[in-house]
Amino acid sequence: xxxxxxxxxxxxxxxxxxxxxxxxxxxxxxxxxxxxxxxxxxxxxxxxxxxxxxxxxxxxxxxxxxxxxxxxxxxxxxxxxxxxxxxxxxxxxxxxxxxxxxxxxxxxxxxxxxxxxxxxxxxxxxxxxxxxxxxxxxxxxxxxxxxxxxxxxxxxxxxxxxxxxxxxxxxxxxxxxxx
Amino acid sequence: xxxxxxxxxxxxxxxxxxxxxxxxxxxxxxxxxxxxxxxxxxxxxxxxxxxxxxxxxxxxxxxxxxxxxxxxxxxxxxxxxxxxxxxxxxxxxxxxxxxxxxxxxxxxxxxxxxxxxxxxxxxxxxxxxxxxxxxxxxxxxxxx
Numbered sequence: 001x002x003x004x005x006x007x008x009x010x011x012x013x014x015x016x017x018x019x020x021x022x023x024x025x026x027x028x029x030x031x032x033x034x035x036x037x038x039x040x041x042x043x044x045x046x047x048x049x050x051x052x053x054x055x056x057x058x059x060x061x062x063x064x065x066x067x068x069x070x071x072x073x074x075x076x077x078x079x080x081x082x083x084x085x086x087x088x089x090x091x092x093x094x095x096x097x098x099x100x101x102x103x104x105x106x107x108x109x110x111x112x113x114x115x116x117x118x119x120x121x122x123x124x125x126x127x128x129x130x131x132x133x134x135x136x137x138x139x140x141x142x143x144x145x146x147x148x149x150x151x152x153x154x155x156x157x158x159x160x161x162x163x164x165x166x167x168x169x170x171x172x173x174x175x176x177x178x179x
Numbered sequence: 180x181x182x183x184x185x186x187x188x189x190x191x192x193x194x195x196x197x198x199x200x201x202x203x204x205x206x207x208x209x210x211x212x213x214x215x216x217x218x219x220x221x222x223x224x225x226x227x228x229x230x231x232x233x234x235x236x237x238x239x240x241x242x243x244x245x246x247x248x249x250x251x252x253x254x255x256x257x258x259x260x261x262x263x264x265x266x267x268x269x270x271x272x273x274x275x276x277x278x279x280x281x282x283x284x285x286x287x288x289x290x291x292x293x294x295x296x297x298x299x300x301x302x303x304x305x306x307x308x309x310x311x312x313x314x315x316x317x318x319x320x321x322x323x
Contacts, residue, residue: 031224034268041266101237127241134266136224136238 033134033142033153040067040142040150041132045122048099048107055122057148059096064151064174066095066167067142068118068158069130071102072110074138080157081114087163088117093171097121100130100138143167145174204247217246217259220273230273 020026035041044056060067068084070077088095097118099107104123111121124130133142143152151170154162205211215232221242223234231239242263249259263271275281 031268031270034265101241126244127238131241131245131266134268136267 030155031136033150035134035142035150036153037149037151039148040144041129043098043122043124043129043132045098045124045129048097048104048121048123049111051104051123055096055120059120060094060144061148062146064093064146064171065144066093067098067144068095069098069100069133069135069138069140071100071138072106073102076157077139078114080139080159081117083158083160083163084117085115094119098124098129100124100135101127143170143174204243205250210250213256214247214250217250217256218243220260221246221263222271222273224267224271 040057042057044054047053047055059065066087084095087093095118097120099121102123102125104125107121107123111118122129127135133140137155139157141154141158142150143154145151151174152166154166203211204214218232219230221231223229223231223236223239223242225236225238226234229239231242245262246259249262254262260272269275269279269281277285
C-alpha cells in the first residue's frame, strides 16, 4: 500500500509545483517588492510645482496614502491618468506623485493639460528616490498605511480592476483599525 | 563610395560602444576591477536577461551611478549588494544566495539523486534475495 501512496503523494506535490510555476497568469516581469509590510523608504524631494519647497514621507504621516511614480515619457502613466483624476475626485485617499526621471517643464505642462490628481508631487530627476523605493518602470503605485508601511505595490497602469480588487480591501482593512 | 561603405561598417561595428558609459569609472585599478565585478553580477530589473554592465536602459545606468557612488564612499562589495537586494530583492543577483526558496533549488538535484539511489538500491537488493521462481526439477533439467 505504502509502495503506491508515497510516490503518488510525491508526484502530486511535483505537479503542484509545476502548475504554480507554469501559471499563465503569472507575469515574470513583475517583481514582488521587498518593501511589502515594511516601512516605506525615506524620501525628501523638491516639490514639482514649488521647487523651493520640499516634500517627504511626513506629508502623509499618520494617514493611508497612495504614492504614484509617474513621468511624462511614460505611456502607462498617460493610460492611468484619467483613472487617477477620477480617484482624486471620488476617493478619500490622498494621492502623492513622484515625478521620476523627468524634466520639470514638460511635467508641469502635463499636469496643466491633463489635470493634476496629486495632492503634491516630488521631483526626482536623477532617480535617487526611485532607486531607494526599488522602482524600475513607471508607473508604479504604492499603498502606504497609517504607520508608514508599504501595504501594496502595483506595477503598470493603475486599473479599475486593481483598485477594486486589491486597493479597496487593503484600504478598508487599514482604515478599519481606527475611524 | 568605398569610403562611405567603410564608414558605415565602422559605425556598425562600433555600435555597442555608443550605448553604455564604457569609460573607466575609477582611476584606481583595484576599484575599477571591483566596480566591473559588481556590475557584471547585477541583473537589470527592466531587461531581465542582461546584467547592468551590458544594458543601456536608464535604470541600469542609474544603478551603475549608485554603485559608483557607494564604492567611492568606501562601501564593501557585500554592502553594495545588500543595498541592491534591500531595494530590488534577491532577483537582482545573478548568483542568488543559498537561502529560502532558492536553497531548495540548489539542493534539489542532490536530493533527487539520493532518493533515486536509495530506491534503486532497495529494489536491486530485494531482487537479489528473491527466490528464483522455478522449482528444483527445472534447475536439474537445465543443468544436466
